Amino acid sequence: MKNKEFADSWSQYLMSNYAIPSITLVKGEGSIVFDADGKKYIDMLGGIATNILGHSHPAVVSAVSRQIKTLSHVSNFYSHPNAIELAKILVRLTGDKQSRVFFAQSGAEANEAAIKLSRKTGRTRIVATSGSFHGRTMGSLSLTGQISKRTAFFPLLKNVKHVPFGDIKRAKRAINSKTAMVIVEPIMGEAGVIVPPANYLKDLREACTKHGALLVIDAVQTGMGRTGQWFGYEYSGIQPDVITVAKGLGAGLPLAAMIAVGKSSQLFEPGDHGSTFGGNPVTTAASIAAIKWIEKNKTLAKCKADYKYLTSNLGSIPGITEIRGAGLLIGIALERSNSSQVASALQAKGVLVNAANPNTIRIAPALNISRRELDQFIKSFKEVMSDVY
Ligand SMILES: Cc1ncc(COP(=O)(O)O)c(C=O)c1O
Known part of the structure; x- marks a missing residue:
């Protein structure tokens, strides 16, 4: 079948909660993907920050193939070696031996787990930020700070207060001794890659510590090395109480985790939660295969270098006003509100990006994307901007 037939079948058989995709992807290798018409693209979006090692990475393919031939699934009545090995790695990455891990499948579920964990403090109030995205299940949607995604589903959780992202004064006014948790993205991804002021996380940490509230870092999009750090908050020097990760964690497979750090790791008791x-x-x-590969190949340092490279090459293109983000989570701010037009023109040239908001193109490619592919992306971006600006 070709793209057009797939689009027709999509509208016939799938629910209309998504826009009908114009292309159907059928094959991928590294950062290159092919659609059903045989057209080739550079995948600069990586399944939205998910395919950390691109498509069909040999290390991931061989680990998954070996495992599916050995043992497919076990209930949580039993243990298996991989869960323990991965939990051990994640605990190490937090830098706190007391940390403990709960595994789920999606970012929304990891945040649901965080909400439940925070209830175990005996408190119910939550502070979140406007513009944020934390998922679409009823609990995680209650945290998501985008009114357009929420209104049709009221009533949501009570006791969630949204404060402007990056505004520490408003956050401090909202956090008090009744606050169970404060949840924040280190960089707001869905909102268009918005970076908070330098001391924001540190100040939030102080306010949470002062009032005994849990500080939950939603690293679903920033996590697993994407920003050049494992979770995306480390630059601030803080230690959160909870970290949620998903997207890149499974290197393309559905896997998420809530990592409880320090004393919060003791809050759940048997029977409190499960999946x-x-x-x-x-x-x-x-x-495990992806994390080992990233560590062995010093990919976090590469991501930081890629950010510098992209910033210096894209920053001077007429029509681009700002490059935001860290590592390989980048928002390219446009002077005009024509990001959809720019994204479509790039797609026509064989480059996949996302119009995160009317003024911003978001890219979140595989962390191992090559310089050659980045150069091709920069070249196409320049050409498109000179056509549409
Ligand atoms: C920061 C953040 N949190 C949570 C989620 C929800 O993740 P999922 O779609 O896996 O439920 C997302 C998804 O984009 C996200 O970016």
Whole structure:
């Protein structure tokens, strides 16, 4: 079938919660993907910050193939080696031996787990930020600070207060001794790659510590090395109480985790929470393989260098006003509100990006994307901007 037939079938058989995709992707290798018409693209979006090692990475393919041939799934009545090995790695990455891990499948579920964990403090109030995205299940949607995604589903959780992202004064006014948790993205991804002021996380940490509230870092989009750090908050020097990760964690397979740090790791008791597929042997095998590959190849340092390279090459293109983000989570701010037009023109040239908001193109490619591919992306971007600006 070709793209057009796939689009027709999509509208016939799938629910209309998404716009009908104009292309159907059928094959990928590294940062290159092909659609059903045989057209080739550079994948600068990586499944929205998910395919950390691109498509069909040999390390991931071999770990997953080996695992599916050995043991597919176990219930949580039993243990299996991969869950323990991955949890051990994640605990190490937090830098706190007291940390403990709960595995789930999606970012929304990891945040649901954080909400439940915060209830175990005996408090119910939550502070979140406007513009944020934390998921679309009823609990995580209650945290998501985008009114357009929420209104049709009221009533949501009570006791969630949204304060402007980056505004520490407003946050401090909202946090008090009744606050169970404060949740924040280190960089707001869905909102268009918005970076908070330098001391924001540190000041939030102080306010949470003062009032005994849990500080939850939603690293679903910033996590697993994307920003040149494992979770995206480390530059601030803080230690959160909870970290949620998903997207890149499974290197393309559905895997998420809530990592409780320090004393908060003791809050759950047997029976408090669970998930059938969370920490499945195959998804955890993919994750372990990807993390090991990233560590071995010093990919975090590469991501930081890529950010500098992209910033210096894209920054001077007429029509681009700002490059925001860190590592390989980048928002390219446009002077005009024509990001959809720019994204479509790039797609026509064989480059996949996302129009995160009317003024911003977001890219979140595989962390191992090559310089050659980045150069091709820069060249196409220049050409498109000279056509549409
Ligand atoms: C920061 C953040 N949190 C949570 C989520 C929800 O993740 P999922 O779609 O896996 O439920 C997302 C998804 O984009 C996200 O970017």
